[in-house]
Amino acid sequence: MLKGIRIVEIEALGPAPFAGMLLADLGAEVVVVHRKHASAPGLPERSLLDRGKRSIMLDLKDAEDVAVLMRLIATADGLIEGFRPGVMERLGLGPDACLAVNPGLIYGRMTGWGQDGPLARTAGHDMNYIGVSGALWYASLPGEPPMAPPTLVGDIGGGALYLVIGMLAGIISARAGGRGTVVDAAVVDGSAHMMNLLMSLGQSGSLVTERGRSLLDGPHWCRVYRAADGGFISVQCVEPKFYALFLDRLGLTGDAQFVRQFDRDLWLGLGRRLAAIFAAKPRDEWISLFEGSDACVGPVLSPQEAARHPHMAARGSWQAVDGVLQAAAAPRFAGRPDWIPAKSPARGEHDAEICAELADPQATNR
Secondary structure (H helix, E strand, O other): OOOOOEEEEEOOOOHHHHHHHHHHHOOOEEEEEEEOOOOOOOOOOOOHHHOOOEEEEEOOOOHHHHHHHHHHHHOOOEEEEOOOOOHHHHOOOOHHHHHHHOOOOEEEEEEOOOOOOOOOOOOOOHHHHHHHHOOOOOOOOOOOOOOOOOOHHHHHHHHHHHHHHHHHHHHHHHHOOOOOEEEEEEHHHHHHHHOHHHHHHHHHOOOOOOOOOOOOOOOOOEEEEEOOOOOEEEEEOOOHHHHHHHHHHHOOOOOOOOOOOOOHHHHHHHHHHHHHHHOOOOHHHHHHHHOOOOOOEEEOOOHHHHHHOHHHHHHOOEEEEOOEEEEOOOOOOOOOOOOOOOOOOOOOOOHHHHHHHHHOHHHHOO
């Protein structure tokens, strides 16, 4: 879908390379500029996040290598960098320098705190960002510390996905006759923005500041329960008609307390009762009980289990490439062939190829 779009990605960690992977999954040509030294300890030689990209190794403190990078930038639609504010400027590769050689460039900056503000130049990680943005507040039951799935709400949801949206919006604008621009994608901004669906519940009184008292963070019908075998079951039967089906399958339709679905004063006690009920049988036995119903009950699966689940397997959502389990590209497009797993390059695998292209005037003036 993005054929003909070239993105230059400066090697980084976390949401920046994920954004590059997503753009490559969607058909963009992504050239990742790897550092001219071994990968950081603990990182693979061929990273899953580099799948579908081409790799060139450059030393951004070497004048000759920087000249190669600037020639590459001159051919690109966009650039992605994930350093703290000011780092690219100190290397002579800030937005002003890059836009001078390519006025139509979309310069994407991926940070946790953003390019300005009191915390902009301080260190942080996913949980710090979503803690400050407000996105972590409702992520647990009352009395328990908030805990969100690692990286998903902050680095990926509030960071990488917003960077990709910003990059594509900027490229559309530039191709329509506008000039290039700088995209300031901050995890704190994106994760706060994602809260608007939940915040909209406040307009009807369904969201309260106190944790455990809102429709999606406290009810007994909106939780995860542990089964007898240590497995987990997700329950989220929000609408009354689905909740009624849930009670029917459990034989609780005549219970005077359970039928009062929206009585907040009962939620804590009913949650304890459901916990005891679900703890009496293994996970898969419960899943069989609710199979085929609209009661909105399902298993909590590991990625390895998810790959074997009939629904996920039918869609090919998880695939193994060279022994590495990974999720297929998303979203999907009608009439397009199924996604073919792309391999990740070795560091510097395309050095000669890319330099040869840059030596060709047609590559620079594409």
